[in-house]
Amino acid sequence: MNYSIIGEQIQKYRKEAKLTQKELGEALGVSSSAVSQWETGGTPDISLIPSIADRLGITINHLFGREDITESNIQEVLPHYIASLPEARHLKEICRLMWAAVKTESSGLTSVSDNISRNCNIYYATDEGILLGVDSEKTTFISLFPEPEDGYDSLFTDNDTYRRLFTALSKPNALELLRLLCQRPPKYCTSSIIAQRLGTGPEEARALLSEFEKLQLVSALELDTENGDTKVYKLNTLGSLVPFLHAAYMMVVHYGNLSLIADKREAPLLRKKAQTKKEKQAGRDSI
DSSP, X not given: OOTHHHHHHHHHHHHHTTOOHHHHHHHHTSOHHHHHHHHTTOOOOGGGHHHHHHHHTOOHHHHTTOSSOOHHHHHHHHHHHHHTSOGGGHHHHHHHHHHHHHHHHOGGGTTOOSSXXXXXXXXXXXXXXXXXXXXXXXXXXXXEEEOOTTOGGGGXXXXXXXXXXXXXXXXXXXXXXXXXXXXXXXXXXEHHHHHHHHTSOHHHHHHHHHHHHHTTSEEEEEEEETTEXXXXXXXXXXXXXXXXXXXXXXXXXXXXXXXXXXXXXXXXXXXXXXXXXXXXXHHHHHO
């Protein structure tokens, strides 16, 4: 779909309303040149679309040239809309759209601001899944986990793996090492360089790296050099460290922001296998 359709619709209904570009811009708090840009192929900010529709006396559907929104055309509209924006805005706009969708799900969440500078935490849970979000000056995110048919337990590995991970991270300089590796360019380096940057002894650095290698947090290569075999290391976790540490922080520290909680979940968060949705439905069907 060519997204000049939005501009074409704005121009069409603006003229029908007998408004100049300047008058429409003043009503929306933008310049007449911004309106002109929309009408010649630009795209207004998503936050302005409801106001544009209201001022022109039309529905949002009309702005997209559609009478009714269906599942199929929404799946077509949103990717094209995101693609029409500068790449630097993609993630923030996706997050803004997710917040808007969340607010329509529960009347208890309608006080969530569209402004991403608003400080609030959100927890929303049903038997279909859980949603956790933060909207603050530091960060804005939404984490959505639809529940698998066989329960959240199916997403986890054995407890001993987690124990090995947390034991490794509890060692002196372990978290500092992870942060250091994330601060470096994504390339291999020797344990001696890591020890130097970490400010620790080479043996301690090698021991930590060996533990991280066993947990697959780092990958290692053996190099044949003029001084003999040398091992080099590179971080494996990519971007997972950021959400992992932030989630850990959220578990133990209260943000102090406005908290919005809508807990409609009846089942335990971690259900026993006998309580999976498929088996519960089978039980209902047999009644």
